[in-house]
Amino acid sequence: MVHAYILIQTEVGKAAQVASTISEISGVTKAEDVTGPYDVIVRAEAETVDDLGRLVVARVQSVDGITRTLTCPVVNI
Template identity: 80%
Template sequence: MSTAEDVTGPYDVIVRADADTVDQLGQLVVAKIQNVEGITRTLTCPVVHL
């Protein structure tokens, strides 16, 4: 993970994570982030450079 920031609004934290592929990003979210105690759900929004 590169950064994590506390935010106000509908979300508690925004994490910016780096991965080489979307599959690796999904594995990171499932293996590391969703296993943190207290996290009940996540929303992943990949950055797309057009």
């Protein structure tokens, strides 16, 4: 299982709506609107890195109001 944090910047005033919409996507375990350089932080999981990529590109980035994403895979040592 691959886990990642997805840091999201949104259009002004859209953070809560984006977090709510993303929280309904399969593979997303948590989505919260926050303050700081990013507007929403998402915790996601997938079976493989390829599946994670498809989740981010096909599902997360298609949510209305998102302007930029940064995916940070979790590294377990």
